[in-house]
Amino acid sequence: xxxxxxxxxxxxxxxxxxxxxxxxxxxxxxxxxxxxxxxxxxxxxxxxxxxxxxxxxxxxxxxxxxxxxxxxxxxxxxxxxxxxxxxxxxxxxxxxxxxxxxxxxxxxxxxxxxxxxxxxxxxxxxxxxxxxxxxxxxxxxxxxxxxxxxxxxxxxxxxxxxxxxxxxxxxxxxxxxxxxxxxxxxxxxxxxxxxxxxxxxxxxxxxxxxxxxxxxxxxxxxxxxxxxxxxxxxxxxxxxxxxxxxxxxxxxxxxxxxxxxxxxxxxxxxxxxxxxxxxxxxxxxxxxxxxxxxxxxxxxxxxxxxxxxxxxxxxxxxxxxxxxxxxxxxxxxxxxxxxxxxxxxxxxxxxxxxxxxxxxxxxxxxxxxxxxxxxxxxxxxxxxxxxxxxxx
Amino acid sequence: xxxxxxxxxxxxxxxxxxxxxxxxxxxxxxxxxxxxxxxxxxxxxxxxxxxxxxxxxxxxxxxxxxxxxxxxxxxxxxxxxxxxxxxxxxxxxxxxxxxxxxxxxxxxxxxxxxxxxxxxxxxxxxxxxxxxxxxxxxxxxxxxxxxxxxxxxxxxxxxxxxxxxxxxxxxxxxxxxxxxxxxxxxxxxxxxxxxxxxxxxxxxxxxxxxxxxxxxxxxxxxxxxxxxxxxxxxxxxxxxxxxxxxxxxxxxxxxxxxxxxxxxxxxxxxxxxxxxxxxxxxxxxxxxxxxxxxxxxxxxxxxx
Numbered sequence: 001x002x003x004x005x006x007x008x009x010x011x012x013x014x015x016x017x018x019x020x021x022x023x024x025x026x027x028x029x030x031x032x033x034x035x036x037x038x039x040x041x042x043x044x045x046x047x048x049x050x051x052x053x054x055x056x057x058x059x060x061x062x063x064x065x066x067x068x069x070x071x072x073x074x075x076x077x078x079x080x081x082x083x084x085x086x087x088x089x090x091x092x093x094x095x096x097x098x099x100x101x102x103x104x105x106x107x108x109x110x111x112x113x114x115x116x117x118x119x120x121x122x123x124x125x126x127x128x129x130x131x132x133x134x135x136x137x138x139x140x141x142x143x144x145x146x147x148x149x150x151x152x153x154x155x156x157x158x159x160x161x162x163x164x165x166x167x168x169x170x171x172x173x174x175x176x177x178x179x180x181x182x183x184x185x186x187x188x189x190x191x192x193x194x195x196x197x198x199x200x201x202x203x204x205x206x207x208x209x210x211x212x213x214x215x216x217x218x219x220x221x222x223x224x225x226x227x228x229x230x231x232x233x234x235x236x237x238x239x240x241x242x243x244x245x246x247x248x249x250x251x252x253x254x255x256x257x258x259x260x261x262x263x264x265x266x267x268x269x270x271x272x273x274x275x276x277x278x279x280x281x282x283x284x285x286x287x288x289x290x291x292x293x294x295x296x297x298x299x300x301x302x303x304x305x306x307x308x309x310x311x312x313x314x315x316x317x318x319x320x321x322x323x324x325x326x327x328x329x330x331x332x333x334x335x336x337x338x339x340x341x342x343x344x345x346x347x348x349x350x351x352x353x354x355x356x357x358x359x360x361x362x363x364x365x366x367x368x369x370x371x372x373x374x375x376x377x378x379x380x381x382x383x384x385x386x387x388x389x390x391x392x
Numbered sequence: 393x394x395x396x397x398x399x400x401x402x403x404x405x406x407x408x409x410x411x412x413x414x415x416x417x418x419x420x421x422x423x424x425x426x427x428x429x430x431x432x433x434x435x436x437x438x439x440x441x442x443x444x445x446x447x448x449x450x451x452x453x454x455x456x457x458x459x460x461x462x463x464x465x466x467x468x469x470x471x472x473x474x475x476x477x478x479x480x481x482x483x484x485x486x487x488x489x490x491x492x493x494x495x496x497x498x499x500x501x502x503x504x505x506x507x508x509x510x511x512x513x514x515x516x517x518x519x520x521x522x523x524x525x526x527x528x529x530x531x532x533x534x535x536x537x538x539x540x541x542x543x544x545x546x547x548x549x550x551x552x553x554x555x556x557x558x559x560x561x562x563x564x565x566x567x568x569x570x571x572x573x574x575x576x577x578x579x580x581x582x583x584x585x586x587x588x589x590x591x592x593x594x595x596x597x598x599x600x601x602x603x604x605x606x607x608x609x610x611x612x613x614x615x616x617x618x619x620x621x622x623x624x625x626x627x628x629x630x631x632x633x634x635x636x637x638x639x640x641x642x643x644x645x646x647x648x649x650x651x652x653x654x655x656x657x658x659x660x661x662x663x664x665x666x667x668x669x670x671x672x673x674x675x676x677x678x679x680x681x682x683x684x685x686x687x688x689x690x691x692x693x694x695x696x
Contacts, residue, residue, distance in 0.1 A: 037498065038607040040507035171669045194648070195669040200613035202604040205402035205534065206648040213395045226509055229605040237514060237531045237603065239521040259511035259605055 026065040027315050027322055029308070030087030032080060032098040032108065033123075035072040038226045041255050042100055042300050043072070046123065048293055049301030052285065053308035061312035062320030069093060073104050075199070080104035081111055088116030094322050096120045097307040100224075100300065102127040102146060102174040113138035119328060121311065123304040126351065128177050132385035135349040138325075140332055142306040142339075143299075144272050145351050145383035146174050147181030149249045150222065152356030152377035153270040154185030157218065157247065164189040166216040166244075168207055168231075170198035170223065178222035178249060184384065191216045204231055208238045219244055223251045229259045236263040252361055254298035257369040264361045264369065272352075273302045273341040274359050274373045281338040296370050302340045313337035347382055349389040355379045394528045399649045400642065401524070405534050407641020408541025412596035413614060414621040414633040415548060416589025422628020423564040424582050426475060427486045430493035431593055431618065432611025434470075438463045438594020439601040439610065440501055443510045452515035456598050460591050467590025471583050479582075498608050509607035512598070537599055544595065545634060552630050561585060565628035620676055624683050626693025635691060640676050647672025 031050060033043035047070060054066060069091050073080030080099070087093045088111065096112045097120070099105040105125040112120045113136045120138060122130075126145040130136070157165065165188055169175035175195060183190060191214045194207045211219055219240070223231045228251030235246055241263070248269045252260060275286050275296050285305060289297040314331035315322055322328050335346050344354040356378050359371040417431045441462045446455030474493060478486045513519075514533045521529035552558040560581055563571045572578045597611065604610065621640055625632025651672050655664035683691060 037609045038509065040608065041509060044507055193665055197673045202613060203406055206399060206645045209398050209402060210649060226605055226607050234603055237533060239529050239531065259509060
């Protein structure tokens with residue numbers, strides 16, 4: 001009796017363990033982003049790019065169908081964590097990608113990479129912690145570490161000879177990283193530094209008045225999405241646009257420009273990807289995106305496209321068998337795919353080693369506001385935290 | 393000195409904007425005993441309706457003026473369809489139902505106007521800076537906000553203090569059941585008050601739109617501050633809402649403009665620049681807690 005029960009239990013257990021491998025007909029990717037509320041436009045741009053990546057892949061990688069499960073983080077860390085947990089536990093996805101916000105990513109990281117032992121690819125957020133002491137073998141980035149883009153801006157300001165700077169950003173994980181980044185490379189004088197309440201401060205009059213009184217050679221800001229719209233509008237309305245130039249990261253892009261309009265004309269920003277980078281895959285991506293949606297894609301979209309392509313490259317090399325995580329990670333580390341920014345390598349902490357460019361806000365021949373590359377700020381840049389990472 | 397003056401104007405302008413939002417909230421809360429979390433949705437709808445009408449009429453002033461009766465109508469409809477069913481219920485049910493309304497309005501806006509948000513440009517005749525003192529420029533639009541805010545506050549004061557409707561509103565705020573017993577048509581009064589609150593919220597939304605952006609959930613961010621203001625001012629009191637909004641506006645600006653430098657006088661600069669934003673963000677809540685300890689019904693609250 002006892003042995004019979006044991007036998008039955010063994011068979012049942014075997015059946016259960018075998019089931020996922022046998023049932024794996026498709027490669028499942030969970031995609032977490034913001035699809036509702038004021039920042040939903042960013043999530044929409046990412047979703048469109050993921051769909052375009054699938055289209056370019058013919059919906060398949062390594063002979064298997066790619067399946068995407070989208071989840072809305074509602075711009076909230078707790079919701080993002082719960083949705084990530086659902087993807088890992090309930091949907092049993094093979095990969096989780098996405099994440100716009102550093103605070104949402106930090107809240108979800110352990111749920112996915114440790115408790116779920118699932119590979120996570122950040123398509124945007126790059127908090128310093130994950131590049132350094134919290135680095136994880138299951139974490140890959142197809143974007144950047146937060147400090148890097150502002151560091152590139154700082155280098156450019158040095159070469160441009162901007163004597164003094166006033167820096168402003170929101171008071172949360174990414175805001176602190178961004179301002180720390182520009183301060184690390186910029187050699188001129190920092191005349192002032194303000195952190196504003198995130199995400200519900202809508203009025204920047206006090207900060208702009210302080211900037212006007214400090215008379216800096218430039219303002220540096222980090223205000224992603226809808227907040228960038230507000231800051232740029234108020235900067236222009238205050239009359240400071242005539243006296244103090246604005247330098248930005250992640251605050252003026254394809255998503256915010258329709259609302260900022262001509263107020264943003266001539267401002268400079270730093271970015272690792274620009275829509276006019278001259279490689280074949282990028283030309284195809286931008287042309288197809290514009291044809292489908294009649295707007296320019298943004299770096300959020302480009303990074304999401306790359307995240308799907310990275311997964312597809314590993315699946316292709318393994319002929320669709322993504323069950324062995326060690327093999328998948330080894331393949332992903334090669335970054336053997338055609339990135340929209342041109343080829344890049346992964347550092348030991350699995351963040352990209354890549355170039356950063358300076359982009360200017362211009363009007364395209366059709367009169368649409370967009371950005372174009374005017375200079376390369378830094379080449380093959382590594383982030384400043386990888387030596388704190390235990391992975392070598 | 394100029395710097396101080398401009399920062400005070402910034403605080404005044406912020407306070408007046410908050411007052412418009414808080415006035416409607418304190419009316420509905422104080423008179424109708426209704427907790428309306430969806431007040432921020434009316435603020436958002438005001439901005440979106442104004443955006444549509446401004447695009448349609450091609451004039452900021454005309455579009456804004458047309459948006460006011462439209463938000464009034466919206467308020468009356470919301471009152472008749474949803475709010476009327478909630479008066480007899482307790483506050484928890486009201487919170488749940490009006491929270492549902494927030495989600496409803498956010499989705500509605502997404503379906504009609506899309507997720508990307510809209511932008512209302514500052515009207516051309518206000519898109520420059522004025523010199524309030526020689527050599528001290530101030531954005532003309534913000535100056536116009538102050539003027540409109542003051543006019544509306546005066547109008548509202550007149551309405552509440554000098555008219556029959558105002559008398560009923562004040563009576564309703566101090567004893568609702570008594571005025572019903574005296575034969576006042578409570579249903580009509582409530583409809584009017586709610587519609588009026590919607591107009592003020594809509595006006596605040598459309599006036600804030602050119603300096604911020606018209607986006608989904610724009611009212612949710614500002615609603616908490618409006619609740620803080622009506623609690624400080626005393627629930628149901630227009631005068632209280634005005635005074636509290638002025639104080640909160642100034643405190644908010646002081647916290648952002650002067651606190652970092654103040655802290656640097658006795659703290660290390662690095663510690664001061666990280667402590668200042670944290671402190672300035674909780675200043676209004678500290679004020680609220682202080683007022684509640686000193687006067688549990690708020691500065692001008694009537695109920696014991």
